[in-house]
Amino acid sequence: MLYGRQYLIELGSAVTLYVVLLFGANYLERALHPAFPVKIALALTPMLGALAAAWAIMRAIWRMDELQRRIQLDAIAMSFLGTALLTFAWGFAESAGLPQLRAFAVWPIMALFWTIGIIIAQRRYR
16 A cells, blocks of 8 residues: 555655755745746756655555555546546636636646545445
């Protein structure tokens, strides 16, 4: 499962790296007012922490037994489909006056559907 000690250390380290890089990049951008190419590089720097978090999640999934992998596959499929349907519907609703959905909102939506998917899949395989 996604709550073992090694996983928590790996994910915690990745999230810490992300936060440090995020605050560091924001500080440097405000302090230096860099030109465009450097500004883009600074803006993307926190992605190193995000990539480390993705790697920690993949390593945790690779360490799972077959049933836990099946539960995660079901949950990820539900997350993918739920996110796709919700963002697709939101896109249509924007023409009716809803505000634009920012790309930053997609990951929290996906995480919410993943959590719901895990709960449903765990109950299914009891």
